[in-house]
Amino acid sequence: AQSVTQLDSHVSVSEGTPVLLRCNYSSSYSPSLFWYVQHPNKGLQLLLKYTSAATLVKGINGFEAEFKKSETSFHLTKPSAHMSDAAEYFCVVSDPGTYKYIFGTGTRLKVLA
Amino acid sequence: DAEITQSPRHKITETGRQVTLACHQTWNHNNMFWYRQDLGHGLRLIHYSYGVQDTNKGEVSDGYSVSRSNTEDLPLTLESAASSQTSVYFCASSDSNQPQHFGDGTRLSIL
Numbered sequence: 001a002q003s004v005t006q007l008d009s010h011v012s013v014s015e016g017t018p019v020l021l022r023c024n025y026s027s028s029y030s031p032s033l034f035w036y037v038q039h040p041n042k043g044l045q046l047l048l049k050y051t052s053a054a055t056l057v058k059g060i061n062g063f064e065a066e067f068k069k070s071e072t073s074f075h076l077t078k079p080s081a082h083m084s085d086a087a088e089y090f091c092v093v094s095d096p097g098t099y100k101y102i103f104g105t106g107t108r109l110k111v112l113a
Numbered sequence: 114d115a116e117i118t119q120s121p122r123h124k125i126t127e128t129g130r131q132v133t134l135a136c137h138q139t140w141n142h143n144n145m146f147w148y149r150q151d152l153g154h155g156l157r158l159i160h161y162s163y164g165v166q167d168t169n170k171g172e173v174s175d176g177y178s179v180s181r182s183n184t185e186d187l188p189l190t191l192e193s194a195a196s197s198q199t200s201v202y203f204c205a206s207s208d209s210n211q212p213q214h215f216g217d218g219t220r221l222s223i224l
Binding site: 049096 | 146153210215
């Protein structure tokens with residue numbers, strides 16, 4: 001069965017410092033993986049996706065993620081945090097057999113001035 | 114531009130009442146999903162549909178129903194609202210195994 005674990009429920013960084021949000025997955029198939037961001041009172045917006053092409057995936061707003069099969073990880077990074085990055089982030093794995101999506105429980109990112 | 118819209122954005126109702134939340138997408142996606150979002154639980158799947166006349170139960174489907182009479186709409190009905198169903202509800206659509214597109218959510222309070 002597919003599963004996703006986001007290792008940190010809260011992360012705080014200072015503005016201008018790097019961001020690392022950690023995600024581990026479990027999948028019986030070659031997975032598709034996604035990162036979404038959710039700002040307060042808004043829906044989820046796609047940041048980036050991995051679908052078995054390049055292992056380093058670049059997304060919007062300077063975010064990127066690296067797929068590491070040996071570590072079953074898909075961590076999200078950004079070199080320099082901006083105040084506008086403060087939000088909740090979700091790691092998601094899709095099941096290619098059922099087209100269902102498995103969500104992590106989210107990581108709330110706080111950016112300090 | 115294609116979009117997915119939910120209505121209403123906020124609703125307050127009483128226990129025992131029937132409530133219907135609307136979801137309309139113009140992406141022409143076959144797959145549509147309803148989730149609820151609660152603190153500490155992330156998003157949990159309520160119902161989903163792979164096309165017209167197709168509906169399936171998710172992990173938290175008790176007390177909810179959906180119908181799919183066309184490609185664009187998947188309304189979610191709470192047959193007899195309960196306080197435990199107070200939540201934020203999100204609708205999403207996608208092509209198979211592609212990223213989902215989400216609506217902005219409906220905040221439902223049941224008193």
